[in-house]
Amino acid sequence: MGGRTGKDTAEQRAYLGYGLGLRRDYFDLILQQRPAVDWFEIISENYMVQGGKPLYYLDAIREHYPMVMHGVSLSVGGTDPLNFTYLQQLRELIARVRPQWVSDHLCWTAHGGHNLHDLLPLPYTEESVRHVAQRVRTVQDFLGQRILLENVSSYVSYRQSQMSEWEFYRAVVEEADCLMLLDINNIYVSSRNHEFDPLAYVNGIPVQRVQQMHLAGHSDYGDYVIDTHDHPVVDPVWQLYAAALARFGPISTMIERDDRMPPFAELLAELQQAREIGARVLTDAAPAGMAKLA
Amino acid sequence: MNTLGQLQAEFKNHLMRRDSRITDAIVGGNDVGRHPRLAIYRHAYYARLEEALAQDYSAVHSLLGDEAFSELCQRYADTCPSTSASLRWFGSQMSEFLRAHAPYAQHPALAELARLEWLLVSAFDAADAAIATVADAAGLASEHWPQLRIALHPSVHWDRCRWNILPLWQAASAGEELPELQPLAVEQHYVVWRQDLVTRFRSLDSDEHALLVAAAAGETFAGLCEHLAALGLPAPQVPARAAALLKTWLSQGLVAQLR
Numbered sequence: 001m002g003g004r005t006g007k008d009t010a011e012q013r014a015y016l017g018y019g020l021g022l023r024r025d026y027f028d029l030i031l032q033q034r035p036a037v038d039w040f041e042i043i044s045e046n047y048m049v050q051g052g053k054p055l056y057y058l059d060a061i062r063e064h065y066p067m068v069m070h071g072v073s074l075s076v077g078g079t080d081p082l083n084f085t086y087l088q089q090l091r092e093l094i095a096r097v098r099p100q101w102v103s104d105h106l107c108w109t110a111h112g113g114h115n116l117h118d119l120l121p122l123p124y125t126e127e128s129v130r131h132v133a134q135r136v137r138t139v140q141d142f143l144g145q146r147i148l149l150e151n152v153s154s155y156v157s158y159r160q161s162q163m164s165e166w167e168f169y170r171a172v173v174e175e176a177d178c179l180m181l182l183d184i185n186n187i188y189v190s191s192r193n194h195e196f197d198p199l200a201y202v203n204g205i206p207v208q209r210v211q212q213m214h215l216a217g218h219s220d221y222g223d224y225v226i227d228t229h230d231h232p233v234v235d236p237v238w239q240l241y242a243a244a245l246a247r248f249g250p251i252s253t254m255i256e257r258d259d260r261m262p263p264f265a266e267l268l269a270e271l272q273q274a275r276e277i278g279a280r281v282l283t284d285a286a287p288a289g290m291a292k293l294a
Numbered sequence: 295m296n297t298l299g300q301l302q303a304e305f306k307n308h309l310m311r312r313d314s315r316i317t318d319a320i321v322g323g324n325d326v327g328r329h330p331r332l333a334i335y336r337h338a339y340y341a342r343l344e345e346a347l348a349q350d351y352s353a354v355h356s357l358l359g360d361e362a363f364s365e366l367c368q369r370y371a372d373t374c375p376s377t378s379a380s381l382r383w384f385g386s387q388m389s390e391f392l393r394a395h396a397p398y399a400q401h402p403a404l405a406e407l408a409r410l411e412w413l414l415v416s417a418f419d420a421a422d423a424a425i426a427t428v429a430d431a432a433g434l435a436s437e438h439w440p441q442l443r444i445a446l447h448p449s450v451h452w453d454r455c456r457w458n459i460l461p462l463w464q465a466a467s468a469g470e471e472l473p474e475l476q477p478l479a480v481e482q483h484y485v486v487w488r489q490d491l492v493t494r495f496r497s498l499d500s501d502e503h504a505l506l507v508a509a510a511a512g513e514t515f516a517g518l519c520e521h522l523a524a525l526g527l528p529a530p531q532v533p534a535r536a537a538a539l540l541k542t543w544l545s546q547g548l549v550a551q552l553r
Binding site (some may be wrong): 076 | 297
């Protein structure tokens with residue numbers, strides 16, 4: 001594959017429809033029942049193993065569904081050197097899965113050789129923008145394709161931040177020339193934790209960069225909200241999703257569920273809710289890019 | 295102002311060592327005693343690591359109970375922090391940790407049980423390989439047998455125990471009441487492997503263990519027979535015993551290739 005430029009808009013915006021995170025609780029059910037899910041997203045690290053059940057189910061399910069890959073350990077905002085052993089494993093998994101695209105998070109996850117296994121927030125500074133963008137470009141060159149970066153939920157703000165989260169997000173993806181995986185729940189969670197207007201966030205996102213969206217549930221403690229992926233999507237997040245679709249047009253969307261796993265039918269019903277919102281908004285809405293929200 | 299690297303070092307030191315310097319960099323962070331926000335990250339750090347260990351070490355968890363297991367996880371995390379991109383590898387030093395640190399070291403069965411559980415984790419996602427069958431062996435010409443070598447499946451691992459950890463693991467796995475920990479009269483060898491995607495283990499007689507080790511080291515079938523004879527088996531019984539063990543290994547999926 002070539003460089004980062006020269007891909008036309010249509011390719012960047014390949015539309016997969018409505019998907020779910022692939023979780024092992026549902027491996028057998030998916031193979032036996034072939035549920036009406038348009039695509040699955042895998043957590044890349046879960047399949048960086050040599051064999052056995054994970055790769056068996058990965059290959060078997062891939063035969064029937066499009067897939068995208070979602071990583072949690074790139075640490076693209078970290079200051080340790082990029083982990084090329086990890087990147088090589090990622091490249092090998094890409095060759096196996098042939099995903100529609102590959103994503104990770106706009107955050108840092110490791111420092112001083114220790115992996116903290118959490119999506120930790122960056123200060124929103126010019127220094128961070130330059131640092132992250134340069135690392136994203138290195139990763140994209142190594143993988144031979146553009147990646148998507150996802151916004152994370154956060155619970156603290158740094159004194160040294162010089163801009164809003166969405167200004168930072170936008171600056172990074174534009175300087176790195178990468179794409180965006182917009183997590184609608186994370187926008188909502190962070191808007192509650194940091195008291196900003198989630199619509200201002202959505203309206204600050206460049207329309208042509210958004211390739212995928214995440215929906216998920218969270219835990220609401222009143223004064224703050226934690227991104228736990230263990231509950232159904234809540235109404236304010238559905239409303240924000242509708243607003244995002246109105247701004248961005250049809251965007252491949254999936255629901256993440258990682259804990260307190262419900263019967264699969266419940267996830268399908270939740271996905272149906274996303275489809276119905278999509279059908280309503282995208283029928284009524286002005287063409288993509290003509291946001292009604294501004 | 296902190297550089298990005300300094301900021302991340304301070305954040306990490308807060309997660310791993312409760313160092314409070316990061317609070318100066320956080321909006322409202324000086325209020326951290328009452329402010330739950332940084333605590334969310336510290337709690338999540340340990341919770342995620344404990345969840346990974348609970349998955350890998352469910353029998354150790356059953357044996358210790360929730361509170362003691364949680365304390366073990368925290369101590370393990372502080373001593374052996376994760377250095378891998380995947381949590382899959384985080385628990386790799388648990389058996390050694392238990393063997394080396396009080397109060398766990400006083401109960402050697404804990405380290406033995408953790409070793410068994412880690413071998414099960416290792417077998418679960420070990421490399422795939424084709425399986426040689428009894429029919430493959432039956433099809434070999436008799437002149438090939440003396441020089442025959444046995445390549446074991448990549449998921450095959452073995453170890454030994456001096457405590458009754460095998461029935462203990464089975465009881466824990468079935469959610470049954472755990473048997474009392476007992477030292478064994480003689481040490482017990484066991485083998486762990488994966489058959490048809492399912493991880494398995496079973497005990498090994500001492501001659502079977504010796505042959506498995508020799509086979510893995512590349513010994514020929516004739517050499518395996520010599521091992522059996524050296525172990526004291528009467529010569530007329532040696533070929534039948536060697537053939538019976540090989541047949542068992544083949545039927546249970548322990549053998550990847552006969553060559």
